[in-house]
Amino acid sequence: MKKxxxxxxLLLSLQSNAxxxxxxxxDPIVNLENFDKQRVYWGYFLGFNSLDFKIDQNIPTDEIxxxxxxxxxxxxxxxxxxxxxxxxxxEPGLYYTQRDLTFPGFDNQFDAVRQxxxxxIFFPLLLKFSSLRTGNIRPFLVGGxxxxxxxxxxxxxxxxxxxxxxxxxKWTNYYEVGFGIDFYLEYFKFSPSIRGVFSLNDELIRDNDxxxxxxxxxxxxxTRGIFINFTFH
Numbered sequence: 445m446k447k448x449x450x451x452x453x454l455l456l457s458l459q460s461n462a463x464x465x466x467x468x469x470x471d472p473i474v475n476l477e478n479f480d481k482q483r484v485y486w487g488y489f490l491g492f493n494s495l496d497f498k499i500d501q502n503i504p505t506d507e508i509x510x511x512x513x514x515x516x517x518x519x520x521x522x523x524x525x526x527x528x529x530x531x532x533x534x535e536p537g538l539y540y541t542q543r544d545l546t547f548p549g550f551d552n553q554f555d556a557v558r559q560x561x562x563x564x565i566f567f568p569l570l571l572k573f574s575s576l577r578t579g580n581i582r583p584f585l586v587g588g589x590x591x592x593x594x595x596x597x598x599x600x601x602x603x604x605x606x607x608x609x610x611x612x613x614k615w616t617n618y619y620e621v622g623f624g625i626d627f628y629l630e631y632f633k634f635s636p637s638i639r640g641v642f643s644l645n646d647e648l649i650r651d652n653d654x655x656x657x658x659x660x661x662x663x664x665x666x667t668r669g670i671f672i673n674f675t676f677h
Contacts, residue, residue, distance in 0.1 A: 473580075474579065474580065474628075475580050475628040475629055475630050476628045476629075476632075476633060479628065479633060479677075480525070480574075480577070480582075481525075482525065483524070483525055484522070484523065484524050484525070485523050485677055486520070486521065486522055486523070486677070487520070487521040487523070487633075487675055487676055487677035488518075488519065488520050488521060488675070488676060489517065489518070489519055489520075489521055489535065489537065489673040489674060489675040489676070490516075490517065490518055490673070490674050491516070491517040491518075491671060491672050491673035491674055492514050492515060492516050492517060492672055493514070493515045493516070493517055493539055493541055493669060493670065493671050493672070494512050494513070494514055494515070494541075494669050494670055495512065495515065495539075495541045495543060495562070495641075495667055495668070495669035496510055496512050496543065496667070496668050496669050497510045497543060497545070497665050497666065497667060497668070498643075498664075498665070498666045498667075498668050499662060499664070499665050500662070500663040500664040500665075501661045501662060501663060502661060502662070502663035503660075503661050505548060505549075505661050506548030506549070507548070508545055508546070508547055508548065508661075508662070509545070509546040510543055510544070510545055510546075511543065511544040511545075511546070512541075512543055512669070513541065513542045513543070513544075515539060515540045515541030515542065516539075516540055517537055517538070517539050517540075517671060517673060518537060518538050519535055519536055519537020519538060519566070520535070520536055520537070521533060521534075521535050521675055521677070522534045522535075523572075523677070529573060529574050529575070529576075530571060530572070530573055530574075531571070531572040531574070532569070532570070532571060532572075533568075533569075533570045533571075533572050533586070533588075534567075534568070534569055534570075535566070535568045535570065536565065536566065536567050536568075537565070537566050537568075538563070538564070538565055539562075539563075539564040539565075539566055539592075539671075540562070540563050540564075541561075541562050541564075541669075542559060542560065542561045542562070543560045543562070544557060544558070544559050544560070545557065545558045545560060545610070547657065547658050549657055550657070554608070558605065558608075558610040558658070559610075560610055560612070561596050562594055562596050562597075562612075563594070563595040563596045564592045564593065564594055564595070565592060565593050565595065566590050566591075566592045567590060567591050567592065568588060568589070568590035568620060569588050569589060569590065570586050570587065570588035570590075570620065571586065571587060571588055572584050572585070572586045573585045573586070574626070577626075577628075580627060580628040580629070581625060581626070581627060581628075582625065582626040582628075583623065583624070583625050583626075584623065584624055584625070584626065584637075585621075585622070585623050586620075586621070586622050586623065586624065586637065586639065587619070587620060587621040587622070588619070588620055589617065589618065589619050589620070590617070590618045590619075590620055590641070591615060591616065591617050591618070592615070592616050592618065593614055593615055594612055594613070594614055594615075594616065594647075597611065597612045597613060597614045598610065598611040598612065598649075599611060599612065599613055599614040599649060604649075604651040604652050604653075604656070604658075604659075605651050605656060605658040605659065606651065606652075606653065606656070610658075611648075611649035612647045612648060612649060613645065613646075613647050613648075613649060616643055616644075616645050616647055616667065617643070617644045617645055618641050618642055618643050618644060618667070619641075619642055619644065620639050620640065620641045620642075620671075621639065621640055622637055622638050622639030622640060622671075623637065623638065624636055624637025624638065624675075625637075632676055632677060633676070633677040634674070634675070634676060635674075635675040635676075635677070636672070636673070636674050636675075637672070637673050637675065638670060638671070638672050639670065639671045639672075639673070640668070640669075640670055641667070641668065641669055641670070641671060642666070642667075642668050643666035643667040643668060644666075645666065646663075646664040646665060646666060647665055647666060647667060648662055648664070648665040650662075
């Protein structure tokens, strides 16, 4: 997460120091002056994610290791202006990611490692709190709740880890919180943002065997991670 935060801050530094047609200069030309007066506007986003698992174990045993990777995001944005500085946003999107779990107590990789490939469709409902606009820059905070459907959950499978089948619940609820900056360019508004996402539910479906070496020690397994999105309006 520190690496992603550094990249995000670096991006914002490059953007804020840019001199595209005097937009971010000492006396910038004010772009899209009436853009935020719209009641409703639309956009889309592209980005990437890094999702992890928070695993609580109910018996003393070696830790289950989680290896994360970088996934990608794509989706749509609908924005409703409630007040001058508060907007309600709906951001449905497709999120693809992979997490590799290494379970203790096994002598071979086939039994010890489970690749958890997930394809989520997220449905976030967020409140955006914007600061006063300064020139062509306007920082904001964002937070809210979301739900997702995991298209790769294997929730309906009768096989379990004994057949190399890792299962998760199909639906999960989350809360999200983050920040970003609106940049008003000549023809569109560009908004990079970073958000933390935290699951409210236990997502693991236990194996059929109550003494399963993969799931019997797990009290709760919950997704957590970050989204970095680049939104265009």
